[in-house]
Amino acid sequence: MGKPSIFSKDYGKKMRQRRRNVIILVVACLLVITLCVIYIRGAFKDVVNTKNAKVNNSAVDKQTTDNNKNASQSSNKAETKEKDTKKENSYKIQLSDGRDITLTYEGDSSNKVFKSVAAASGDVAYDINPSHKNVILFDNAAQSILLIDIEGNKQDITNQQYVSTSGEVIQKSSQIASNPSYIWCSSPKFLDDGNIAYISQLPWIGKTAKYVWIENIQDKSHVMVQSVQGENIQLGELTEKGLTVIADGTTFYMTASGSVSQ
Structure with a gap:
């Protein structure tokens, strides 16, 4: 923009117009510069935010991976412990x-x-x-x-001798030695955690009938069940009603107390 001659009759008017144009140009430049600064700062902020987001996402992914890895290791340890158990x-x-x-x-x-x-x-x-x-x-x-x-401790809990009501003592070893086919004891079964049942020809020596006896494994006491006898006795499975006992074809259920039901 050229400067007008001072000898021009419109010198004053042109100078005012010139100053106005300069002001407009300066304002426009300032506006453009301001917009550019705002744009550049906004773009820079987006770049920073994007970078931070990537860093944060990476950290989250790493934490998730670490958590998953730790969970997997804990699970594997638990499975290993269970297998070992x-x-x-x-x-x-x-x-x-x-x-x-x-x-x-x-x-x-x-x-x-x-x-x-x-x-x-x-x-x-x-x-x-x-x-x-x-x-x-x-x-x-x-x-x-x-x-x-x-x-793994082993005990022989066999009744080693029988004392009759008359006081006669019969030793297991002597009785079996003299009569190998004699059934001193046979077919032991648990009645519960503390008692077992077994079959024996005791208390008789000269008879072939069999009886059921109960032994307490703690005090080693032996008691005959009076209500069960037969030529053929079998001890079966333990049920809610008691131990299954089949005597000459009849089924009974016997408890550790010696009670018998059908």
Whole structure:
């Protein structure tokens, strides 16, 4: 924009117009500069926010990944611990005829429970108590009832002698030696955690009838059940009504107290 000549008759008017145009131009420039600054700051802020968002998202993703990893590791540890707890082990018990019996249990410390019993050869009569903490084995060759606890300790809980009402003492070893076919004891079964039932020809020596006896495994007391006898007696499964007893074809249910029902 050229400056007007001072000799021009419109000099004053042109100078005013010139100043107005300069002011407009300056204002326009300032406006443009202001808009540019605002735009640049806004764009910069968006870039920063985007960058921060990416950083935050990355941190969240990392935290989520770490949490998932930790959860997976905890789950794997829990599964490993559970598998270790359920790991099976066993005890070996030898019978009088030399056969090995394997008693399998799972768990550790106070959580151990018996799972199964198996003979290396042939069959073995056994029973596991309701809490799975004890097993009874019947050693047929020796006519012995063996109690094995969850720690693998073995006890012979057979009644070694019988004292008649007249005071006569009959020793197990002597009776079986003189009459090998005599049934001193047979087929032991748990009535509950503290009592077992077994079959015997006691208290008679010269008869073939069989009877059911109950032994308390704590005090080793032996009591005959008066209401059950027969030539053929079988002890079956433990039910809510009691132990199943089949005597000469008739089914009874017997409890640890010795009560019998049909």
